[in-house]
Amino acid sequence: MSKGNRGRDRAAARRIVEQQKAAAKRRRVTIWTSVAVVAVLLIAGLIGWGVYASQSKNDAAGVVTPSVAVDDGTAFALGTGPVTIDVYEDFMCPICHQFENAAGDTIAQMVTDKKVTVRYHTVAILDDASNGTKYSTRSAGAAAAAAEGGKFKEYHDALYDNQPEENSDGLSDAKLIELGKGVGLGDDFAKAVTGKTYDAWVGKVTDTFSARGFNGTPTVVVNGKQVTGPNGSVPTADVLTKAVDAAAG
Structure with a gap:
């Protein structure tokens, strides 16, 4: 082999070595860049999860569940009968009022006859129908405060007797307190209404309502089975009675 050829071969070999070194360097840069990206994403994810967990904890901490609430803290029970009726209602809902009047x-x-235990779930799905005052939440929160004061049913009935029209402002907090005084509730009730003690709890009840697959009020359930009238209408007193009798066996 001539000296010229040997020189060209050595030069070619050096180029190959240099190319291999450059490729190895690029691979190292790519690997470390990938590691850095993964690390950043992991840190961001951990921060995001921490924020979410903190918010969830704070939200949970903000929920004051009435001590007298049943069914995982979402309802108020009357009666001790063997058949359970669950009534999901919104105090702004006119059809709920009609159901109450009818049944x-x-x-x-x-x-009274000890045939049923009825559980009232006060949900808030019509907050948008009160011109921004969130009457559904406020009235349900007031009903929870009334339950704590031992006057749930009395206050429940007073709210329907004074039900505002849908798409109105609803009753003011002062009026809600006045209705409470009318059924024998005092300062603790008034403080709970003005302080919105149970408003976050109403959100929990409403979320549970939705999670159970319901989306309209009133929803009536007997021993775990939803009861409706013809064509999915609200059940009449007669339909409800038959459902209770069937559940009782």
Whole structure:
């Protein structure tokens, strides 16, 4: 082999070595860049999870569950009968009022006769129908405060007797307190209303309502089975009675 050829070969070999070194360097840069990106994403994810967990903890900490609430803290029970009626209602809902007028006395009699335990779930799905005052939440929170004061049903009935029109401002807090005084509730009730003690709890009840697959009020459930009238309408007192009798066996 001539000296010229040997020189060219050595030069070619050096170029190959240099190319291999450069490729190895690029691989190292790529690897460390990838590691850095993964680390950043991991840190961001951990920070995000920490924020979420902190917010969830704070939200949970902000929920004051009435001590008298049943069904995982989402309802107020009347009666001790073997058949359970769950009524999901919104105090702004006119059809809920109609159901109460139509079936309320029947339910009360079944409670007296110890045939049923009725559980009232006060949800807030019509907050948008009160011109920004969130009447559904406020009235349900006031009902919870009334339950703590031992006057749930009395206050429940007073709210329906004074039900505002849908898409109105709803009753003021002062009026809610006035209704409470009318059924024998005092300062603790008034403080809970003005302090919105149970408003966050109403959100929990409403979320539970949705999680159970319901989306309209009133929703009536007997021993875990939703009861409706013809074509999915609100059940009448007669339909409800038959459902209770069937559940009782």
